[in-house]
Amino acid sequence: MAASLKSEELDSYRNVLRDLRSRLRGDLNQMTDEALRRNLAESSGNLSNVPLHMADVGTENYDQEFTLGLIENEQGTLDLINEALGxxxxxxxxxxxxxxxPIAKQRLAALPYARHCIQCARKLENGA
Ligand SMILES: [Zn+2]
Structure with a gap:
């Protein structure tokens, strides 16, 4: 039954989701700051930051892409959390x-912003 969640349970999920949301927002601000600062340093042409070896260039680009990827992921998670609260x-x-x-409680405990039951999530992941 979909209506099997008690209001106490809903309250605790709401708290978990709000907590997650504020933590993610903190992270997101921090990472965005970092990425922006890095871009500023690069565009200001600070020569002391110019890497000496090609290997360094590769690492630098990788780092930045990694951070940007994380920001995208966290933004996506944030959207899911907001949807779940709604x-x-x-x-x-x-x-x-x-x-x-109904989504299994075990799944909600692990992934409180889950939109889909495990069967549907698997189907969607497989592109079906
Ligand atoms: Zn389903």
Whole structure:
């Protein structure tokens, strides 16, 4: 039954989601700052930052791409968290947005912003 989540349970999921959201926001601000500062240092033509070896250039680019990738991921997670909080308010939290079946509590505990039940998540991951 999709309505099997008690209001105490919903409250605790809401708290977990809010906590996650504020932590992610902190991270996101920090990483965005870092990426911006790095771009500024590069565009200001600071010669002391010019790498001496090609290997260094590769590492630098890799680092930056990695950070930008993380920012994208965290932004995506943040969107999912906001969606999940919205579903709590609408009384839809805990059911799969694909098939409408309840999402296993184990899955919600591990991934409180999960949108899909495990079956649908697997299907979607396989591109079906
Ligand atoms: Zn489903």
């Amino acid at each position: 579903r709590i308010e609408q009384g839809k939290y805990g059911s799969c947005s694909e098939c409408g079946e």
